[in-house]
Amino acid sequence: MSDRLPDLIDPLMLAERRAVLAGAINIAALSRLSESVAENSGVVNVDVLFSKQGKSAVVSGNITASLNLECQNCLQPLEWPIALSFKLAVVSSLQEADKLDIDAEPLLFNGEKLSFNQIIEDEILLVLPDFPRHEHDCISRRSSQDADYDQNHTEAKAANPFSVLAKLKKTGE
Ligand SMILES: [Zn+2]
Known part of the structure; x- marks a missing residue:
């Protein structure tokens, strides 16, 4: 089994096929995330299903990773586990996003291929704390x-x- 994931994807086509993209992405390949971590040598593990819900193409999945951040209190390394789930519905316009009737965040797709890495990176950046700190004092x-x-x-x-x-x-x- 290959861990190699495509970067550019057509979410509509993948949804028609009910495709699954699962594997590991090097943190170093995610430039914005790389800037937010103290050490970008690891990987993030993803398991993403493309499917249809009603008329909508839906991208749902899980992301797990153990990131190495820097504690903003003591400036020492801070291991930051991530385990998140997300659900996105493909929309072609903001109007369509407003009318979305399923419980999912809109994913704007104008027909040009989307960066799979960027979708994953966006989801991780959403949950990263601005000021990560050790739980203990x-x-x-x-x-x-x-x-x-x-x-x-x-x-x-x-x-x-x-x-x-x-x-x-x-x-x-
Ligand atoms: Zn600390």
């Missing part, structure tokens, strides 16, 4: 290592349990 954990030497950090440390509690309370709701 990474800054104070780092600064607490210095706390023995610097009493000023006790104040910052004292604030932590509260923020942890606030977080717990939020998720418990």
Whole structure:
């Protein structure tokens, strides 16, 4: 089985054939995503089905990846797993997109072939956080290592349990 995926696609033709495009895309081949990650050596795995729903051609699929980001708090590497599903309906105009009666995001297609990579990249960029951060309180954990030497950090440390509690309370709701 080949992992090689086409870049330029005709979604209408693929929908008629109920085609499946599954495999891996090098992150390095996705230029905008490459700019957003600290390390672009990995791949994203995709499993995409082209089908018809009513009169609409639908592109639905799953994307999984483990991205290497940089934590915006401590500037250390941050592994960021991605597992997302998407569903797009092919439309030929914005008017058609407005009238879409199925639960899918519009995918504008004017007859020119679309970049499959770009569709995948768009979906990933939608879920990437603007300010990725470690889930734990990474800054104070780092600064607490210095706390023995610097009493000023006790104040910052004292604030932590509260923020942890606030977080717990939020998720418990
Ligand atoms: Zn961090």
